[in-house]
Amino acid sequence: MRPIGDLSVMLKSRNSQNFLERTVNQAAQSVTTGIVADKTEHLGGSTLGLSLLERKATLLKQLQANLSEALIYANGQQSSLEYIRNVSEDLANSLPPISQQNLQNELVPLSERAEADMKNVVQALNKAIAGKHVFSGTENNNKPLIESSTILSQVKIKTAGYNTASSVISEIDTWFESVGGGFDSIAYKGSSSSYINIPIGVDVEAEYGFRADDVVVRQLLKNICKVAIATDPSSSLSSAQRKLVLEDAYVGLIESGSPLITEQANLGIIEENIIESKDRISQEVSQTELMIQNMIGINQFEEVTKFEAAQKNLQILYQIVARQSQASFSDYLR
Structure with a gap:
């Protein structure tokens, strides 16, 4: 049985060891993270201000993520609309010279071009941006349009047998424009009444209101279809x-250019607002994080010095305890 004095020394050694180990661990954690290990102790038990700042930082970072997502959507839509407008303009510019020439020699190449343009426009509208089909409205897990070849097939079936331009034009217009008609019931698969809204500020949302069932899209697609039908070698239409x-x-293709430009301008305003908000939020995040750092941040040099001192004292204590253990063992053997 150990004397009372030995037990007292052992207890003091154990307490010193626990204190030094805790100090070493806390100092190591502080050096690694750059903040104090025990925030409550450091702030004297008053952590409300810190909690509010951390909550603010979390909300600001979520807003940053929303802004980044919103900008990706805006840029993606802008790119698609720019491509579609270029396709429309290029096809329109190719038509006047052809209509003044012997159309028979141009049927096959122009028909193939129209089909290719139709495919490219549909693909541009169906493109997923950051995993979402942004021209589908809120139903953005689905492509907004069916395959272009199916649309053309449906329109060809609708116009089959007609041999006058007025009849063909009327049937195509009706298929694309009528409520509940071919385009609504067959071609378009997105949302019919809703848009994508992303929060980008307090009571502020970025609204993406352009869908693949927009009037300008219908106008563009129907006029590409008209080119394809008019140049289809199997059509019953005469050359005239x-x-x-x-x-x-x-x-129709020329007229569709202006609405597309208007929509691109609207998107440009959204992009500009998002970029301005991103810059402002980034500054707020930096300021908030600096305030948090000032509250619970550490002096790296002082903390390293504290760590090294505690570690050195802990090593000395280990050596003392080891020697005491050896002495006790020798006493026991005697």
Whole structure:
């Protein structure tokens, strides 16, 4: 049985060891993270201010993520609309010279071009941006449009047998424009009434209101279809009637350019607002994190010195305890 004096020394050694180990661990954690290990102790038990700042930082970072997502969508839509507008303009610019020439020699290449343009426009509208189909409205897990080949097939079926330009134009217009018609019931698969809204500030949202069922999209697609139908070698239209359909398509393609430009301008405003908000929020995040750092941050040099001193004292204590253990063992053997 150990004397009372030995037990007292052992207890003091154990307390010193626990204190030094805790000091070493806390100092090591502080050096690694750059903040104090025990925030409550450091702040004297008053942590409300810190909690509010940390909550603010969390909300600001969530807002930053929303802004980044919103900007990706805006940039993606802008890129798609720019591409679609270029396709429309290029096809329109190719029509007047052809209508003045012998159309028979141009049927196959122009028909193939129209089909290719139709495919490219549909693909641009169906493109997923950051995993979402942004031209589908709120139903953005699905592509907004069916395959272009299916749309063309449906329109060809609708216009089959007609041999006058007015009849063909009327059937195509009706298929794309009528409520509940072919485009609504067959071609478009997105949301019919909702848009994508992303919070980008207090009571502020970025709204993406342009969908693949927009009037300008219908106008663009129907006029590409008119070019494809007018140049389809199997069509019942005469050369004169084909040219009339092409002339109507040309006017429609030209007219679709202005609404597309307007929509791009609207997107440009959204992009500008998002970028300005991102810059402002980034500054707020930096300021908030600096305030938090000032409250619970450490002096790296002082903390390293504290760590090294505690570690050195702990090593000395280990040596003392080891020697005491050896002495006790020798006493026992005697």
